[in-house]
Amino acid sequence: MAGKIKMIIDRIVEVKTNGVTSLVPMTKAKLILIGINPLKYDETTADDPDIIDKLIKYAKESGIEIASK
Amino acid sequence: MNIKTVITHEQNIEKAMEDLKKQLETFNPKLVIYFASSIYSPQELSDKMQSGFTQAQTFGCSTSGELISGTITKNSIVLMALNDKIISDAKIEVIENLSELDQVKSAFVSFENYYKAKLNELDLDKYVGLILIDGLRGKEERIMEKIGALTNLTFVGGSAGDDLKFSQTYVFANGKSYTNAAILILLKTNNGFDILKTQSFNPLNKILKVTKANEAKREVMEFNNNPAIVEYAIALGKSTEEAKNSFMHNPIGLMIDGQPYVRSPQQAKDNSMVFYCNMSEGMELSLLEGTDIVNDTKKAIAAKELELGKITGIINFHCILRTLGLEDSNKSDEYGKIFTAIPTIGFSTYGEQYIGHMNQTSTMLLFK
Numbered sequence: 001m002a003g004k005i006k007m008i009i010d011r012i013v014e015v016k017t018n019g020v021t022s023l024v025p026m027t028k029a030k031l032i033l034i035g036i037n038p039l040k041y042d043e044t045t046a047d048d049p050d051i052i053d054k055l056i057k058y059a060k061e062s063g064i065e066i067a068s069k
Numbered sequence: 070m071n072i073k074t075v076i077t078h079e080q081n082i083e084k085a086m087e088d089l090k091k092q093l094e095t096f097n098p099k100l101v102i103y104f105a106s107s108i109y110s111p112q113e114l115s116d117k118m119q120s121g122f123t124q125a126q127t128f129g130c131s132t133s134g135e136l137i138s139g140t141i142t143k144n145s146i147v148l149m150a151l152n153d154k155i156i157s158d159a160k161i162e163v164i165e166n167l168s169e170l171d172q173v174k175s176a177f178v179s180f181e182n183y184y185k186a187k188l189n190e191l192d193l194d195k196y197v198g199l200i201l202i203d204g205l206r207g208k209e210e211r212i213m214e215k216i217g218a219l220t221n222l223t224f225v226g227g228s229a230g231d232d233l234k235f236s237q238t239y240v241f242a243n244g245k246s247y248t249n250a251a252i253l254i255l256l257k258t259n260n261g262f263d264i265l266k267t268q269s270f271n272p273l274n275k276i277l278k279v280t281k282a283n284e285a286k287r288e289v290m291e292f293n294n295n296p297a298i299v300e301y302a303i304a305l306g307k308s309t310e311e312a313k314n315s316f317m318h319n320p321i322g323l324m325i326d327g328q329p330y331v332r333s334p335q336q337a338k339d340n341s342m343v344f345y346c347n348m349s350e351g352m353e354l355s356l357l358e359g360t361d362i363v364n365d366t367k368k369a370i371a372a373k374e375l376e377l378g379k380i381t382g383i384i385n386f387h388c389i390l391r392t393l394g395l396e397d398s399n400k401s402d403e404y405g406k407i408f409t410a411i412p413t414i415g416f417s418t419y420g421e422q423y424i425g426h427m428n429q430t431s432t433m434l435l436f437k
Contacts, residue, residue: 026221029425032325058214062219
């Protein structure tokens with residue numbers, strides 16, 4: 001399976017910035033600082049369970065629900 | 070004048086307080102921020118500071134050197150007093166155990182209750198957070214990650230020091246002192262604020278990818294699938310022994326939007342490297358080369374003054390490694406003088422916080 005990492009990153013950025021584009025760089029910077037560079041992932045990136053777990057944990061701390069599929 | 074900065078070198082706390090209050094004259098502070106050398110008894114200092122300024126909220130931390138407009142110094146207390154023209158409100162929360170991350174969430178619930186608004190409803194241009202945190206527990210990354218997850222508000226700050234004794238650091242709030250703790254302060258400014266993060270490094274065209282690390286210990290065992298110190302030395306073009314003497318001039322940086330978030334090596338441990346910041350496996354970092362701290366900082370401040378029109382006051386979280394570098398190059402006075410015309414206090418930190426945790430920067434809160 002592929003593309004889930006990008007899907008979760010996009011969801012985190014979408015919810016955290018709530019349409020305020022000036023918040024996008026800072027939100028992405030926070031992800032880079034925890035070891036997940038959004039630029040490294042696209043729809044074809046294989047689903048790495050460790051990265052997905054890390055993102056889901058971050059999303060949960062941010063109060064963001066991630067759909068299981 | 071709405072911000073006043075004062076300093077004392079009196080070592081007796083009673084006399085130090087008298088000296089500070091005398092210099093403040095009739096100034097009526099709403100908020101008092103102070104940074105103090107570890108020569109002062111933390112509890113006595115915090116207690117006397119609060120009882121000395123009963124009308125204000127007081128907070129601060131221990132240091133490894135202090136900074137005030139025009140001067141870098143040691144063995145002193147520097148204090149910034151701000152009145153209600155600058156700060157319309159402030160709420161202080163203490164995280165009393167850095168291992169209990171739920172306390173960060175509780176602090177943010179308290180901020181919401183105090184300001185009677187959800188965090189995401191607060192004006193991001195007026196509200197700014199400060200963090201002062203124990204500099205010897207290695208918990209900065211997790212606390213900043215938690216803060217970053219909970220809010221879009223800007224938090225900036227520094228890790229407390231202890232004059233390079235590496236024994237115990239303290240944060241102070243409202244008459245008490247704490248260790249293994251952090252204080253979070255959510256300020257409502259009247260005129261807004263800005264952040265300046267400056268570091269004096271250029272990225273070299275050498276990438277080190279973390280392939281084996283122990284994040285909790287801030288230890289990297291392997292870069293590029295080779296022993297960390299060996300790969301670092303190869304990137305520098307030096308022997309491993311020579312490379313161990315290059316840590317301060319050649320740290321590594323996580324590049325974000327063209328700016329390095331510096332990770333400074335602390336020591337080589339066998340073939341591993343221990344840093345002052347953690348790194349995750351998979352992170353790609355650039356080898357950095359030091360440039361001139363004084364010139365770079367001058368330019369950065371001048372650019373901000375041009376952009377903002379006026380800077381009313383600065384709190385400067387200034388890495389101890391920069392302080393040591395300035396001492397080595399005999400440029401401490403020159404650095405201090407950059408801030409002569411702007412009410413400024415700061416301290417030599419064991420790390421700086423802005424978005425995350427980092428090293429070898431001057432990270433500053435600028436009051437407009």
